[in-house]
Amino acid sequence: MSSVESNALRLGSIEGDGIGREIVTETMRVVEEALAAARAPGVVWTPLPMGNAAIADHASPLPESTFDALTGLDGWVMGPHDSASYPAEHRVGPPPGGAIRKRFDLYANIRPARAFTGVRSMSPRMDVVIVRENSEGLYADRNMFAGSGEFKPTPDVALSVGVITRQATERIAHVAFRLARTRRKHVTIVHKANVLPMTTGLFRDVCAEVGLQYPDVVVDDEHVDAMAAHLVRRGEEFDVVVTENLFGDILSDLAAELGGSLGTAASLNCSDTIAMAQAAHGAAPTIAGRNRANPSALFLSAAMLLRWLGERRSDPTLTHAGDRIEHGVAATFEAGTATADLGGLASTSEFTEHVLARIRKR
Template sequence: MNAALRLGLIDGDGIGPEVVRAARQVVDEALSAADAPRVEWVPLLMGHRAIEKYGDPLPERTLTALENVDAWILGPHDNASYPAEHRHAVAPGGAIRKRFGLYANIRPARAFAGVRAAARRIDLVIVRENSEGFYADRNMFAGSGEFRPTEDVAMMVGVVTRQACERIAHEAFRLAASRRKRLTIVHKANVLPMTMGLFRDVCYDIAHAYPGVEVTDEHVDATAAHLVRAAEDYDVLVTENLFGDILSDLAGELSGSLGLAASLNCSATHAMAQAVHGAAPTIAGHNRANPAALQLSSAMLLRWLGTRDSSDALLHAAERVERAVAATLAAGIATSDLGGQASTSEFTEQVCARVLRR
């Protein structure tokens, strides 16, 4: 028997329980089909259910448990609907990223056969620096990088460090070297010459270690325009936290829907699958949510584990999930956000059936 993987499973809020359950089903099928290690799932609480039970949307017992699993799947959170005393705290997802040093956020966007995409040939990956930049919940050792010195003045601190730039650049270059060997550094050094200039320059410094990768750089506003006009021109983009968040949402919509937008948050030692989309509370409980994004995010998690453990079986399981989701969409089976009629559970059943095919 292969040793079991211990994977955390955090439902979160809104549609979270539905899409997390769908991701788990597909992962279980893929691991079985690939003769990969079985999974010991570790259910953990976050969000409204955690508030009800522990009085905290992200209890310390959840964070402690995450220290003792191989990786985890995170459902969406809806902190805007939390009780007032919890609403303005750091969002659970951001707090988890900071606690475990998940400095890289990998966000692919590709067009799928059977899906009407605004950019029909899009196939790119945005590598988002995830630990600092302009995001106030992640860029300070303690407290927030956003503050109000007076009632009428609000300020924020943006942080860019050489160490963080170097490690995200390496992540992006390694990925580009495994794909089409093109990398675009996205910045705003023309108006932020110190912070964004440092980001750009450090990425170019790291480029010397990857001579096979073609490197260019662009201002973020130009990149947004070019994505709309010719998204197929891009391979891998590396950028700052806020810029990466915005551009990846744009790329997700260009590929057809945020319901397809997968994401992996990782470091060298920890990884978390988390779809780009939110909790969609208006459709929660109606079996209408698109589970594809979290299923594809879970495939990325399996690939990360397979690379970490040098496990061909885990890599094969990841490929099975990706192929099965793509084949289901190509067959015209889709949820309502993509113009289809399938429910969450029906889509998942179809994906599971295709996972088992050779």
């Protein structure tokens, strides 16, 4: 099918910083191959600036023109940003990823952590999804209408405001429970209500109330510190974990490392109408441009994006395309092909070629 057909996906490609150019370029190839193999609609890519390149060309790490273009798209694939490398005047305010999440109300951050055969793992049966509330909580760049939730009334006093609302908690809870119905029907609510009873206690209680609408799903809850220990000791026993922003950020990185590596950690940021595929890892500037980056996390994030679009379009070919990508990555690992960060010898481009071959064969 032609990529210019009327029902083609309109996706943005945002390279960002560091290894972004390499992994985004290869992800675009993988998406196109999977769509063709699944006989799904084609894709029209819109490249958009972000990061140091955008500063050089537009005097901003995230130009307003990028926001404007994103508004007209079905979704986008975003590479990492390296905010620490920006000139001082561009390190003020939220980083590009946070700004995009806030502007488009990408309130759900879905972060699966699974072990792959062929990847050394501390928890070889790990298969958990962290559903992270993405719009408020203890994240200072997202929890206020204007300004920041973190401030200093004096040079020697720093304060941070954590925001939990019923509305935001209800909508993320529904995401978690709907997801659990497609998996093993178990949701664990993570909070810290023993010391933050009003904020995380509200989060716990509202999630539990939503759970009553899903009688087929088992519900339990854990304190966040206990949950960290449980993931290490018996992570394979958990299915879907729903929690606030900061807790979700920490627990998802922990679960990813226990399952094998942050380099394989996929992530989807979404609202009810639009989604962004963005790997959980950073920009790795020390290996940028050397064809050594591990693209698998962004491949898997793109697979999540295609399945998300398939569900909303009621188009099983898009879901199938996403499944093909995940199968291609898993089969490549199982065959013993991996990049250097996972102990392998494959370059970025070599790993991609192996994944592409398996996408075609399935």
